[in-house]
Amino acid sequence: MPIDIDIAHVARLARLRLSEEDLEAYGRQCRDLLEHVARIQALDTEGVAPTSHPFPMTNRFREDLVTPDSVLDRGEVLAQAPSTEREFFRVPPALEDD
Amino acid sequence: MSWEAVIGLETHVELSTRSKMFCGCPARFDAPPNTNVCPVCLGLPGALPVPNREAINRIIRIGLALNCSVTGRSVFHRKNYFYADLPKNYQISQFDLPVCVDGYLDVGGDHPGRVGIERVHQEEDTGKSTHMGGDGRISAAEYSLLDFNRSGVPLVEIVTRPDIRSAAQARAYAQELRLLVEALGVSDARLEEGSIRFDANVSVRPGPEAPLGTKVEIKNMNSFRSLERAVAFEIGRQTACLDGGERIVMETRHWDEEAGVTRGGRTKEGSSDYRYFPDPDLVPLELDQDWKDEMAALLPELPARRRSRYEGMGIDPAQAATLAGADVHLRGLFEGAVEAGARPQQAGNWVSGEVVAALRSSGRESLADSPLSGPNLARLLAMVEDSTLSGLAAREVLAGVLAGEGTPEEVASARDLLQISDAGVLEAAVEEVTADHTEEFARLCSGEQKLIGFFVGQVMRRTRGKADPKLAGRLIRERAGL
Amino acid sequence: MAPFTVMGAARALRGGAVTSVQLAEQVLKRASMVEAQVHAYLTLDSDGLLQAAAEADEALASGGGRGPLHGIPIALKDNMATRGMETTAGSKILAGYHPPYDATAVVRLRRAGALVTGKTNLDEFAMGSSTENSAFGPTRNPWNTDRVPGGSSGGSAAAVAAGTAFGALGSDTGGSIRQPASLCGLVGAKPTYGAVSRYGLIAFASSLDQIGPLTHTVEDAAVLLDAVNGPDPLDATSYPGDLPRSDGRLGRGLEGMRVGVVSDLGGLEAVEPDVDASFRKMVAAMEREGARIVDASLPAAPHALSAYYLIAPAECSANLARFDGVRYGLRVDGATTEEMMSRSRAEGFGPEVVRRVLMGTFALSAGYHEAFYGQAQKVRTLIRRDFARAYEGCDVLVSPTSPTTAFPLGDRTEDPMSMYVSDVFTIPSNLAGHPAVSVPIGLDRRELPIGFQVMAPALGEPVMFQAAEAVEALAGFDTRAPYDPGFGLRGGVR
Numbered sequence A: 001m002p003i004d005i006d007i008a009h010v011a012r013l014a015r016l017r018l019s020e021e022d023l024e025a026y027g028r029q030c031r032d033l034l035e036h037v038a039r040i041q042a043l044d045t046e047g048v049a050p051t052s053h054p055f056p057m058t059n060r061f062r063e064d065l066v067t068p069d070s071v072l073d074r075g076e077v078l079a080q081a082p083s084t085e086r087e088f089f090r091v092p093p094a095l096e097d098d
Numbered sequence B: 001m002s003w004e005a006v007i008g009l010e011t012h013v014e015l016s017t018r019s020k021m022f023c024g025c026p027a028r029f030d031a032p033p034n035t036n037v038c039p040v041c042l043g044l045p046g047a048l049p050v051p052n053r054e055a056i057n058r059i060i061r062i063g064l065a066l067n068c069s070v071t072g073r074s075v076f077h078r079k080n081y082f083y084a085d086l087p088k089n090y091q092i093s094q095f096d097l098p099v100c101v102d103g104y105l106d107v108g109g110d111h112p113g114r115v116g117i118e119r120v121h122q123e124e125d126t127g128k129s130t131h132m133g134g135d136g137r138i139s140a141a142e143y144s145l146l147d148f149n150r151s152g153v154p155l156v157e158i159v160t161r162p163d164i165r166s167a168a169q170a171r172a173y174a175q176e177l178r179l180l181v182e183a184l185g186v187s188d189a190r191l192e193e194g195s196i197r198f199d200a201n202v203s204v205r206p207g208p209e210a211p212l213g214t215k216v217e218i219k220n221m222n223s224f225r226s227l228e229r230a231v232a233f234e235i236g237r238q239t240a241c242l243d244g245g246e247r248i249v250m251e252t253r254h255w256d257e258e259a260g261v262t263r264g265g266r267t268k269e270g271s272s273d274y275r276y277f278p279d280p281d282l283v284p285l286e287l288d289q290d291w292k293d294e295m296a297a298l299l300p301e302l303p304a305r306r307r308s309r310y311e312g313m314g315i316d317p318a319q320a321a322t323l324a325g326a327d328v329h330l331r332g333l334f335e336g337a338v339e340a341g342a343r344p345q346q347a348g349n350w351v352s353g354e355v356v357a358a359l360r361s362s363g364r365e366s367l368a369d370s371p372l373s374g375p376n377l378a379r380l381l382a383m384v385e386d387s388t389l390s391g392l393a394a395r396e397v398l399a400g401v402l403a404g405e406g407t408p409e410e411v412a413s414a415r416d417l418l419q420i421s422d423a424g425v426l427e428a429a430v431e432e433v434t435a436d437h438t439e440e441f442a443r444l445c446s447g448e449q450k451l452i453g454f455f456v457g458q459v460m461r462r463t464r465g466k467a468d469p470k471l472a473g474r475l476i477r478e479r480a481g482l
Numbered sequence C: 001m002a003p004f005t006v007m008g009a010a011r012a013l014r015g016g017a018v019t020s021v022q023l024a025e026q027v028l029k030r031a032s033m034v035e036a037q038v039h040a041y042l043t044l045d046s047d048g049l050l051q052a053a054a055e056a057d058e059a060l061a062s063g064g065g066r067g068p069l070h071g072i073p074i075a076l077k078d079n080m081a082t083r084g085m086e087t088t089a090g091s092k093i094l095a096g097y098h099p100p101y102d103a104t105a106v107v108r109l110r111r112a113g114a115l116v117t118g119k120t121n122l123d124e125f126a127m128g129s130s131t132e133n134s135a136f137g138p139t140r141n142p143w144n145t146d147r148v149p150g151g152s153s154g155g156s157a158a159a160v161a162a163g164t165a166f167g168a169l170g171s172d173t174g175g176s177i178r179q180p181a182s183l184c185g186l187v188g189a190k191p192t193y194g195a196v197s198r199y200g201l202i203a204f205a206s207s208l209d210q211i212g213p214l215t216h217t218v219e220d221a222a223v224l225l226d227a228v229n230g231p232d233p234l235d236a237t238s239y240p241g242d243l244p245r246s247d248g249r250l251g252r253g254l255e256g257m258r259v260g261v262v263s264d265l266g267g268l269e270a271v272e273p274d275v276d277a278s279f280r281k282m283v284a285a286m287e288r289e290g291a292r293i294v295d296a297s298l299p300a301a302p303h304a305l306s307a308y309y310l311i312a313p314a315e316c317s318a319n320l321a322r323f324d325g326v327r328y329g330l331r332v333d334g335a336t337t338e339e340m341m342s343r344s345r346a347e348g349f350g351p352e353v354v355r356r357v358l359m360g361t362f363a364l365s366a367g368y369h370e371a372f373y374g375q376a377q378k379v380r381t382l383i384r385r386d387f388a389r390a391y392e393g394c395d396v397l398v399s400p401t402s403p404t405t406a407f408p409l410g411d412r413t414e415d416p417m418s419m420y421v422s423d424v425f426t427i428p429s430n431l432a433g434h435p436a437v438s439v440p441i442g443l444d445r446r447e448l449p450i451g452f453q454v455m456a457p458a459l460g461e462p463v464m465f466q467a468a469e470a471v472e473a474l475a476g477f478d479t480r481a482p483y484d485p486g487f488g489l490r491g492g493v494r
C-alpha cells in the first residue's frame, strides 16, 4: 500500500513542535521504515486472531478497597512539578477544543 | 419546511465505589486538592492500572437494568488525546468490545417512547481544571489550576441510539435514567455535583424517511432544565440555519446557561483521531454466565416496575410516579404504612404531601433514622379516618411524632388534640356560638345555608380545633331546624 | 582474591571472609578507576551504598537479614522508579525527577537483602541497541572503550563487566538485556513475560517489556531473577500463578536434552563469521555432551522485526504521552497548554524517541491502524504458533544472541535500520513472551565477547538456565577479563 504520511499532522497529534527541517527529515525516515515494515502486509493472516498480550489471561482485578499507604504526600508530589500555585498544578490556558 | 429532530444522548455516570477505577485512592474528590492521588491516578512514570472489580459489577448491573446483553468478552482500550487534566494523556475506555450492548429504556409521561441503548461501557474520569482570570471562561482564561482528586474515579458511559425526537423527550429520558441509576444504588446520581453528566447529539432532517442530518454535539448542561433548553435551542438554531439555506457544521458546541444559547468553539483539525488500541497494561474481561446471574440477582426493583406496582394498588399514575421517584426512606414509609393497613392513595398523598412538608419545616434532610414508621403513619391516618383527629390536628401530631415525642396517640393526647366527638360537649359549644351571633343565626334559620361553614368554624375556634367538624355541622343544622 | 560474582560474594560474606562494607568499597574503588572512561552510571549513590553496607554488616552480626542477596551491591537500570533517587530513563525530559515511590522489583531486591549501587545509563526510554541514545552521553564497553556496550541496558552491562556492581537489573523489550550482555561478555536473561512485575518500570512497550538480571554467571542470573519475580497485585499483567524456581534444574547437564537450532531466525543480516563459527562450535560441543541437536524452523520469524517496529512504537507513542511538562519533568513554556506541551516534548525527547513516537502515532492513526498495528498483532500470533510447533520437537532453541560483536561508537547512529537489525535474534522471544538468556562463549578475532542465546517456552526458565549453565561450563569463558589486571587485554579497561 502506498504510504502517505502527513508528518506535520502526525507531529501535531503527538504534541511535538518540530522545525520544518526536522519534520522533513523525520517524515523521510518514518516513510523509509514504514516501507520496510509494511512487508508484513504480504503475510496471509486470514482468520488469525491478533495477540495483544503474550499470556492469554483474563479478569485481573483489585477489590474495591482504599489503600491509604499508596496515597502520596501532596508536598512531595508538587515538589516535582514545574509550576504550582497553592495546592494546585499550574498550566497555561487551554484552547477550548484541546 | 417542517423538520424532524433526531437526538442521541451520551451520559457519563460517576460510580460511588469506595476506591478509584484503577488504584486504591478514595473515589472522593471533595477532599483538599491533590490529596487523594497516587502514582497511578497521577500518571507517574512506571505506574500501572489494576481494575476495580466492583466498578465492573456496577456497569454490568446498569447494563442489565437497561435491558442490554452483557458481552462475553470485553476489552479496555486506550483513547489517546492530550489534555492537561488527563494525566496519562490517554483515557482508559472501551472501543469495539464494551461491557454491555443493545438495550433500551422506556420513557413514559407526556413523551412516551422506547429509547434504544447502543452501549454501556467503562471509563475513568479526568482531573479538574479551574480556569483562572478572564472571568472564569475557558476561552479567556490566563492560566489553569489542576486538581487530580477526581482523576481515575470510575465512570460508566451510556450511549443511546438516535431515537429521541424532542427536547422534552430528551429530558424525560435523562430523568428516567437518573431514577434508574439511583435505584441501582451505583452512583450518587447528583447532577449538580456532576456525578451524572449529559452530552447530546442533535441533528434535524426533513422527515422520518430522510437520511440523518449533520450532527452537532452539545456539552455543558448541568440540570434537566438546561438539557431540555439546550436541545430545544439547538433544534431551533439548526432549522433556522437550514431554512436560511445554510449548512450545518459538524462541531461541538457548549451550552451557555445564562445566555440561553449554544456556542461553537474553535474547532481544531484532526483532534478527533483517538487512535484507540487495546491497553497492553490490562487483560480482557471474560464475563461468564455465573457472573451475569450473580449481578442479575442483585438488581433491585426498578422505577418503571415500581410505578406500575403502585398503580396496581389503585394509586393514580401521577401520584405513583412521584412516589416511585421518591427516596428510599419515603418509599419505605409509604410501603410500611400500606402494609400496616393504610389506604394506598391516602398514604401516598400524605407521604408525598404532608410528610415531605413536615420534613422540610423540621429541617431534616431525610427520613433516615426518624421515629416516623410505617405503622405509626398508618395509625395516624386511621385516626383521621375515624374522626379521632382533624386534618389540622393530624398535621400537628405528625410534627410531634417526627420530633420524637412518641406514638401518634401519645402525641395527640399530650398535645390535647383528640377530636371532640361527644355530642353533649359539642352541643354546649354550638349553643354558645349561636348565642354570640344571633343575627347570623337568624339568617341561617331563614335558609341561608352557606352560613353553616361560618358556625362550624366558630365551633372549631371555641374548641381549639378539636371538634369533629362533621358532627358540629349536624348539630348546627339540627338547631337551626334545617 | 576478591569475590566478583553475586554468589561468590554471598558465600564469602556468610563465611565471614569479607564484609558488606568491603564489597561496597571494592565496587566504589573500581568506579573511581573506570567510571570516567566507561560511564556506566547516571547516579552512583556512594553514601547510600556505604551506609546500607554498614547496616547489612550489623544485621548479619546480630543474626538478622539473611536474604539470598544480603549485603551484595547491585545496580539498577535508570528506568526503574527509586523513591527519592533521581530516575531519568536516560531522557532530558526527566532530568531531576525524583519518584515518590519504588518499583516493585526494587522493593523485592531490597527485601532480598541487596544494596543499590545506583542507577545505570541506558538508551533514552530504553529505545536503542548501543546506549548512545542517552541524553547524558554514551556508555562505553569495558572490553574496548572505543566500542558500544550494546543497549538499551548498556549501563547495567558495563557496570557488571567493569566490576562496579556484582550484578544488575536491566529491562528487555526487544533484546535490551541479552544484546548488551552478549556485547559485554555477561549472562543476561529476559524472563517469561509477566514473571517480574513491571510496576515502577518506566514503560517503553508494555506488552514486551520485562525486567531481568545481568550477571557474570548463570547461577547468579537465576538467583537474582528469583529474588525479584513473582505475582504482583499492582501489575495486572504479572503472571498470577506460582513460578518454578529458576535454579531448579541447575547442574543436570545436557544428557538427553533436545536442542533446536533455528535455521531461519531473522535472516536479515549476515552473521559475522566469528560469531557464526563460535556458535556452531558450541552446538557441536553440546552434542558431544549428550544433547540431541534438531533442526527447528520459525517461518514467521523473519517478519518479527517488522512486527516489532510497529508494535513497540505504537505502544510507546501512548506510554510516552504522559511526559507533557504538567506534573513532573521538563517544561518549556508556551502561550497555551498545547504549545507548552508540544515545546516541552520536542525539547525533552531525543531524535530516536521522537522518531518512534511519530512512527507509532502514525501506525495507530485513522486509516492505517488495521494495516499496520492490526496486522503486526496477527503476525505475533503466527510467531507464537511457530514457537509452539518448534517446542513440540525440542526443549530449548538456540541461536547467536546478536549477529555481531560490539561495534564502534557512532557506527550505526546515522542509519536507524542498521541499528535495529542488532535485535533480529532477540525480538521473537519478546513477541512470544518467552524467556531467553544470553551466555558468553568466547571472543572474536578482535577480542570482543560473543554471546549464545538459549530460548525456552513460557515459564521454561529452569530448563533454560540448565542448558545455559552447561553452555557456560563448555565455554569456560572468563567474564572477569576486562577488569582483571592480569588478563592484559588490549583496549580494555584497566
Ligand SMILES: [Mg+2]
Pocket (backbone or CB within 6 Å): B123, B157
Ligand atoms: Mg466518553
Ligand SMILES: [Zn+2]
Pocket (backbone or CB within 6 Å): B020, B023, B024, B025, B036, B037, B038, B039, B040, B041, B042, B152
Ligand atoms: Zn490513585
